[in-house]
Amino acid sequence: MADLELKVTDIRDLTANIKMYELRAAKGGDLPAFDAGAHIDFKLPNGLIRSYSLANDPKERDRYVTAILRDAKGQGGSMWMHDNVKVGDVLVSSPPLQNFPLIEDAASTVLLAGGIGITPILAMGYRLKALGRKVHLHYCARSPEDTAFMDEVKRVFGSDVTFHHDGGDPSKGIKLAEVFKDYPAGTHLYVCGPGGLLNAVRQAVGHWPEGTVHFELFASAKTAEQVAAAAASQENFEFEVELARSGVTLTIPADRTILDVMIEEGFGVPYACEEGWCGACVIPMISGKADHRDEVLTDAEKAANTKIQVCISRAAVPGEKLVLDM
Numbered sequence: 205m206a207d208l209e210l211k212v213t214d215i216r217d218l219t220a221n222i223k224m225y226e227l228r229a230a231k232g233g234d235l236p237a238f239d240a241g242a243h244i245d246f247k248l249p250n251g252l253i254r255s256y257s258l259a260n261d262p263k264e265r266d267r268y269v270t271a272i273l274r275d276a277k278g279q280g281g282s283m284w285m286h287d288n289v290k291v292g293d294v295l296v297s298s299p300p301l302q303n304f305p306l307i308e309d310a311a312s313t314v315l316l317a318g319g320i321g322i323t324p325i326l327a328m329g330y331r332l333k334a335l336g337r338k339v340h341l342h343y344c345a346r347s348p349e350d351t352a353f354m355d356e357v358k359r360v361f362g363s364d365v366t367f368h369h370d371g372g373d374p375s376k377g378i379k380l381a382e383v384f385k386d387y388p389a390g391t392h393l394y395v396c397g398p399g400g401l402l403n404a405v406r407q408a409v410g411h412w413p414e415g416t417v418h419f420e421l422f423a424s425a426k427t428a429e430q431v432a433a434a435a436a437s438q439e440n441f442e443f444e445v446e447l448a449r450s451g452v453t454l455t456i457p458a459d460r461t462i463l464d465v466m467i468e469e470g471f472g473v474p475y476a477c478e479e480g481w482c483g484a485c486v487i488p489m490i491s492g493k494a495d496h497r498d499e500v501l502t503d504a505e506k507a508a509n510t511k512i513q514v515c516i517s518r519a520a521v522p523g524e525k526l527v528l529d530m
């Protein structure tokens with residue numbers, strides 16, 4: 205689907221460092237429909253591509269709502285949005301994309317949002333409530349003043365929300381081991397937030413059944429030291445990638461990624477982080493064994509070898525050819 209031209213029709217301060225952006229079709233009319241959990245990739249004039257989740261009710265077709273945390277330590281996308289975008293501006297984005305799909309007929313659903321991670325979770329709340337499903341939200345933030353969409357969350361979830369305000373001290377926040385000790389049969393958990401929270405949740409839900417816990421990362425959960433250690437322990441070698449539907453075989457040199465070579469050869473692949481955590485560059489894989497280096501796929505998905513994040517993952521061993529469904 206072609207890129208969208210979106211007119212900014214409202215900007216509001218939700219907290220001291222989170223702004224809400226309302227976007228409508230620049231030429232009027234309906235926007236492409238989206239499912240809860242979806243995001244759009246803004247193509248910023250400074251060359252950055254940044255993914256932001258849609259927070260509004262998926263049944264609305266006349267607008268998208270997203271919220272952006274000003275991240276002074278990030279790569280500049282959020283600061284550019286905060287500092288430059290005004291009501292009336294027209295931004296270019298991808299159509300809605302989905303890396304965090306919601307299973308709508310689960311027996312019950314638990315949602316966990318950390319800070320700005322509330323954006324896709326709020327859209328999930330709208331959808332599950334509209335379907336009359338059993339749902340409960342745990343929403344973690346520093347304080348009520350730092351809790352984006354507080355009134356809207358209360359309106360959507362009613363009594364099915366617990367706010368956890370830790371005052372900046374995680375030890376005073378949500379007791380993950382207690383909250384996630386039990387998992388009523390058929391319950392699915394969706395988690396969106398910063399890497400530290402996600403890592404802690406991963407430990408707390410290690411006993412939940414495979415496939416019932418779903419994560420969306422807003423940044424790499426790895427520290428700079430972990431990234432450096434992984435790079436030092438990983439050997440890169442040349443390998444081949446066959447694009448089955450195009451009938452093309454590409455050679456990926458040791459110092460380039462699959463994504464680099466595909467773009468150079470004119471194959472359009474969506475991407476954003478280029479570090480293996482945002483999920484944008486996933487491509488279905490037909491055969492071959494990959495060295496999955498990303499933070500997106502689950503262990504089961506990595507073992508299945510039916511998809512690959514082409515910005516970071518490579519062939520598992522020299523001589524291994526990866527055949528992609530593209």
Ligand code: FES
Binds near residue numbers: 474477484485500514
């Ligand atoms: S571009 Fe983000 S995971 Fe590949």
